[in-house]
Amino acid sequence: MRIAALVLSLPAIAAAQQMAIGEYVIPTANSSSMAIAMGSDGALWFTETSGNKIGRITTAGAITEYPLRTVGADPIWIAAGPDGALWFTEYYGNKIGRISTGGAISEYPLPTATSTPSGIAAGPDGAMWFTERYEGNKIGRITTAGTITEYPVPTPDSDPAGIAAGPDGALWFTEFAGNQIGRITTTGAITEYPIPTSDCGPDVITAGPDGALWFTEYYGSQIGRITVSGLVTEYPTLTAYSYPAGIAAGPDGALWFTEGNGNKIARITTAGAIAEYPVPTAGSQPAGIASGPDDAIWFVENVGNKIGEAVFVEAGLTVSPPSGFYRTSLTFAGSGFAPDESVEIYLAGVGSAVLATAVADASGSFTVSAREPQSPYGPRLFLGVGQSSGKLGAANFSVTPHLILTPNSGPLGSQVTPQGYGFGPFDIIDIYWNNPRTHVGTAIANVNGTFSGSVADIFSIPSGAPAGADLVVGRVESTGVIGLGSFTVQ
Numbered sequence: 001m002r003i004a005a006l007v008l009s010l011p012a013i014a015a016a017q018q019m020a021i022g023e024y025v026i027p028t029a030n031s032s033s034m035a036i037a038m039g040s041d042g043a044l045w046f047t048e049t050s051g052n053k054i055g056r057i058t059t060a061g062a063i064t065e066y067p068l069r070t071v072g073a074d075p076i077w078i079a080a081g082p083d084g085a086l087w088f089t090e091y092y093g094n095k096i097g098r099i100s101t102g103g104a105i106s107e108y109p110l111p112t113a114t115s116t117p118s119g120i121a122a123g124p125d126g127a128m129w130f131t132e133r134y135e136g137n138k139i140g141r142i143t144t145a146g147t148i149t150e151y152p153v154p155t156p157d158s159d160p161a162g163i164a165a166g167p168d169g170a171l172w173f174t175e176f177a178g179n180q181i182g183r184i185t186t187t188g189a190i191t192e193y194p195i196p197t198s199d200c201g202p203d204v205i206t207a208g209p210d211g212a213l214w215f216t217e218y219y220g221s222q223i224g225r226i227t228v229s230g231l232v233t234e235y236p237t238l239t240a241y242s243y244p245a246g247i248a249a250g251p252d253g254a255l256w257f258t259e260g261n262g263n264k265i266a267r268i269t270t271a272g273a274i275a276e277y278p279v280p281t282a283g284s285q286p287a288g289i290a291s292g293p294d295d296a297i298w299f300v301e302n303v304g305n306k307i308g309e310a311v312f313v314e315a316g317l318t319v320s321p322p323s324g325f326y327r328t329s330l331t332f333a334g335s336g337f338a339p340d341e342s343v344e345i346y347l348a349g350v351g352s353a354v355l356a357t358a359v360a361d362a363s364g365s366f367t368v369s370a371r372e373p374q375s376p377y378g379p380r381l382f383l384g385v386g387q388s389s390g391k392l393g394a395a396n397f398s399v400t401p402h403l404i405l406t407p408n409s410g411p412l413g414s415q416v417t418p419q420g421y422g423f424g425p426f427d428i429i430d431i432y433w434n435n436p437r438t439h440v441g442t443a444i445a446n447v448n449g450t451f452s453g454s455v456a457d458i459f460s461i462p463s464g465a466p467a468g469a470d471l472v473v474g475r476v477e478s479t480g481v482i483g484l485g486s487f488t489v490q
Helices: none
Strands: 018-025 033-038 044-048 055-057 063-067 075-080 086-090 097-101 106-109 117-122 128-132 138-142 150-153 160-165 171-175 180-184 191-192 202-207 213-217 224-226 231-236 243-247 255-259 262-270 275-278 288-292 296-299 304-310 316-320 331-337 342-346 352-360 366-371 378-386 392-400 402-406 416-419 426-435 438-444 468-475 482-489
Touching: 018 275, 018 378, 044 075, 044 288, 044 296, 044 416, 055 075, 086 117, 097 117, 097 416, 097 482, 117 171, 128 416, 138 160, 150 438, 160 304, 171 202, 180 202, 213 243, 231 426, 255 288, 262 288, 304 392, 316 378, 331 352, 331 392, 342 366, 352 366, 402 468, 416 468, 416 482
Parallel strands: 033 075, 033 288, 075 117, 117 160, 160 202, 202 243, 243 288, 316 392, 402 482
Antiparallel strands: 018 304, 033 044, 044 055, 055 063, 075 086, 086 097, 097 106, 117 128, 128 138, 138 150, 160 171, 171 180, 180 191, 202 213, 213 224, 224 231, 243 255, 255 262, 262 275, 288 296, 296 304, 316 331, 331 366, 342 352, 342 378, 378 392, 402 416, 426 438, 426 468, 468 482
């Protein structure tokens, strides 16, 4: 059944909230994460499409990865199930997967060959519902025991993509190529609603706090809203050609979405007011997004290979200097916290190891010092939380690469071991003696942008090096990032 859609007018845009964004590097390089969901264990679970793994990140930023048994499965979407487990789609594996919060994985092959399952969501009937794109062109249902039923979509080649449970006891899904929103009852009856903007590429859909369904229009660069009666409203994103991807309800009564091409996350109120927040890592292409148990907004960076966390800032926190390398002396200044309360500044996310502790004065202000910990190159976020008020402050800091040489002085021919800090995750670093310009070694950084020990080549001071201080350069050829160290030739 196909029903004509109606269009409503747009509201005014509201002012942005104060937010700060932190990022956590995924241990597997080039994992191409696509989706993220909150689990019953209070952690966030995400797919690693190219990495062929399911990942888990705690609100403190600790990541665990679980490889899939099916080679080249390409897990795409993930959702919490009614059984306390996480359920996910295997796009090329042609299976539905289940992972317990303890990491035990089960896989269920689909009846339709090459059905390319994509979106997945828990239904109101205690089962999981999913979309089958391209050759499949169906909506699937799988019980927690693994029994699968399929329902063909009426429009041929509609490319069903995202799916979500609606407030009306039905499931709602997007038709990426069909340019429609579909509704399927738990008995399999399907209704379709055309979207006013042609070829808009409706992608991900979610239930909003206002009793409507909200969806992203990938090619249309709009956010759509559809009521359970089929009334459609469309809101252009603030950034043109932003290619919005994921969308989810936030803890603040608004909807949050990602802009892959715009490299931002954005917030839209139920009245349609939009605000955007740039992602620190350039070209990261944020994709799936979810609300966390800590009332933060969590999202995946498909190209950036990171998990992002957007937090609501309630107090002031700054760090000086605003940039530096490993072991740089830092001074944190806080304001707007509760009088006389203890404030903890965390090494990573809230609840991770404490980097520094301060006590606010009667005005709620403080200063405290610490050393820059091991961190990858580029922007990072320090979070401080008042231990009685719960107020959160966030300070931006930029990490620069640095080399430490052991020893750092000696005669010609001396054996030197380089250590590097603050490079990019998994970077390949070429090490050069500066005068005369000589390639002396190669190292590979770990997930924290650090190399030391067996991964760093021990090198000898070149025979032509003049006496005095000289530079040793660590250079990442792919990005041009440079870290410097010094050695004194005696």
